[in-house]
Amino acid sequence: MVFRLSCCLSISLFSLIIFLSPFAYGQLDYGFYAMSCPNLFLIVQFGVSAALKNDTRMAASLLRLHFHDCFVNGCDGSVLLDDTKDFEGEKNAFPNRNSVRGFEVIDKIKADVESACPSTVSCVDILTIAAREAVFQSGGPFWYVPVGRRDGLTASKKAANEQLPSPFEPLENITAKFASKGLDMNDVVVLSGAHTIGYAQCFTFKRRLFDFKGSGNPDPTLDSSLLSNLKTTCPNVDKSNNMLAPLDTTTSYMFDNAYYKNLVSNSGLLESDQALMGDPRTAAMVNSYSMYPFLFSQDFGASMVKLGSVGVLTGQAGEIRKKCGSQPPPPPPIEVIEQAYTAHSGHGSIGPVIAVLAVITILGAIAVMIGRLCSGRRIMGHGQYDFEGWVEAKCGSCINGRVDPPPPHPPQSSSSGAVGSGDAVAAVVSAEALREVKDEGVTRQHNPSESTGS
Numbered sequence: 001m002v003f004r005l006s007c008c009l010s011i012s013l014f015s016l017i018i019f020l021s022p023f024a025y026g027q028l029d030y031g032f033y034a035m036s037c038p039n040l041f042l043i044v045q046f047g048v049s050a051a052l053k054n055d056t057r058m059a060a061s062l063l064r065l066h067f068h069d070c071f072v073n074g075c076d077g078s079v080l081l082d083d084t085k086d087f088e089g090e091k092n093a094f095p096n097r098n099s100v101r102g103f104e105v106i107d108k109i110k111a112d113v114e115s116a117c118p119s120t121v122s123c124v125d126i127l128t129i130a131a132r133e134a135v136f137q138s139g140g141p142f143w144y145v146p147v148g149r150r151d152g153l154t155a156s157k158k159a160a161n162e163q164l165p166s167p168f169e170p171l172e173n174i175t176a177k178f179a180s181k182g183l184d185m186n187d188v189v190v191l192s193g194a195h196t197i198g199y200a201q202c203f204t205f206k207r208r209l210f211d212f213k214g215s216g217n218p219d220p221t222l223d224s225s226l227l228s229n230l231k232t233t234c235p236n237v238d239k240s241n242n243m244l245a246p247l248d249t250t251t252s253y254m255f256d257n258a259y260y261k262n263l264v265s266n267s268g269l270l271e272s273d274q275a276l277m278g279d280p281r282t283a284a285m286v287n288s289y290s291m292y293p294f295l296f297s298q299d300f301g302a303s304m305v306k307l308g309s310v311g312v313l314t315g316q317a318g319e320i321r322k323k324c325g326s327q328p329p330p331p332p333p334i335e336v337i338e339q340a341y342t343a344h345s346g347h348g349s350i351g352p353v354i355a356v357l358a359v360i361t362i363l364g365a366i367a368v369m370i371g372r373l374c375s376g377r378r379i380m381g382h383g384q385y386d387f388e389g390w391v392e393a394k395c396g397s398c399i400n401g402r403v404d405p406p407p408p409h410p411p412q413s414s415s416s417g418a419v420g421s422g423d424a425v426a427a428v429v430s431a432e433a434l435r436e437v438k439d440e441g442v443t444r445q446h447n448p449s450e451s452t453g454s
């Protein structure tokens with residue numbers, strides 16, 4: 001009985017693991033590195049803390065770096081890749097060039113993580129955790145970061161130029177770009193709250209100060225005292241283009257809800273920020289975040305988890321980069337296999353899926369057969385082949401760990417001419433014999449209904 005139960009349990013468990021493993025393997029998980037790199041979160045925490053001691057603005061820069069990574073073909077660490085002579089990555093795309101910062105901080109943390117857990121943690125996971133740390137260490141909310149992302153094998157300057165939002169775009173365009181990443185209008189409003197820390201270069205908002213939309217005048221919605229301060233920081237000459245102004249003039253280094261209070265009082269820095277007050281749906285959200293900081297904190301964490309899940313690579317996809325800036329050599333063998341699929345079957349990438357499904361089906365069929373054998377039922381349904389009876393008759397003594405007395409000789413009447421093979425005769429005979437042994441009081445559990453097949 002115990003033998004049968006454990007046999008069937010193992011098979012069911014095995015089948016379940018085989019069936020479920022592709023799904024469980026492909027997902028982000030809070031405990032992904034719990035065994036393989038238990039100190040990961042501490043290492044990132046210390047790395048970010050050291051960087052902020054050196055440069056408080058780095059919190060804003062790490063947060064933005066994470067956004068620019070995820071927004072271009074998903075969170076895959078592509079923004080971290082260096083250009084080479086044959087490859088142009090995202091670092092020098094227009095929204096990033098001389099603008100995104102923090103690469104050396106991620107490289108330093110990656111080196112520390114590699115010393116503790118070599119070839120285990122992806123650059124994109126390090127960047128994602130660093131962004132959370134940056135917010136938290138600036139006084140903002142804490143949220144749990146699910147991990148298990150893998151680094152992409154490439155990057156695209158063109159995609160970065162096309163997909164990243166511009167401060168000169170209307171709100172509808174920005175919302176459409178977010179929607180294409182699975183982020184809704186609420187996420188636009190909540191994530192824009194990241195502009196509660198950090199700086200912008202004058203050229204990103206200068207036309208609001210001197211020549212708003214070709215009018216020759218400043219943006220009429222801009223608060224007048226902010227306007228005159230900004231004119232001092234960014235005079236109307238080209239050489240002021242790269243000067244910096246805080247995105248949140250009141251608390252530039254504190255991650256709070258002041259950004260929304262600024263928008264309510266017409267003191268948003270970027271046109272795209274202030275535009276949130278121009279649509280009744282987004283303005284309502286801005287108003288409530290300006291009044292309820294706790295609500296903003298809570299929603300910001302939730303939207304950051306969403307942002308951090310955009311287009312992630314998991315399982316066997318991508319790689320774990322050793323150095324975050326280095327692109328791996330191209331993998332030619334995979335290309336050959338893909339061509340073969342396309343040429344012969346016309347199914348492209350569904351070939352492997354079909355193969356996996358076939359293996360699962362075969363394993364399932366084997367599991368069902370063994371399961372039925374274990375439960376003592378006949379395989380073919382003709383009452384002839386009682387496998388378990390046969391096993392118990394032949395090997396009962398080995399299974400129970402003792403030597404049974406030899407079975408008594410079968411009565412003549414039970415030997416039927418319909419049985420065609422010697423083994424089958426032995427099985428029927430032994431089953432009869434076993435019943436007799438049981439009747440004689442020898443301890444063995446046997447269900448007559450299974451062995452006779454009636």
Ligand code: HEM
Binds near residue numbers: 194197204
């Ligand atoms: C909604 C569309 C967005 C637009 C149009 C936008 C645009 C900009 C621009 C123009 C800058 C200044 C860059 C420079 O002058 O070099 C900036 C800075 C920044 N952005 Fe955004 N952004 C957007 C959304 C986001 C989101 C979703 C996040 C993060 C979740 C974010 C985080 C930041 C941070 C923290 C900075 C300051 C960076 C620093 O000081 O180094 N932005 N953004």
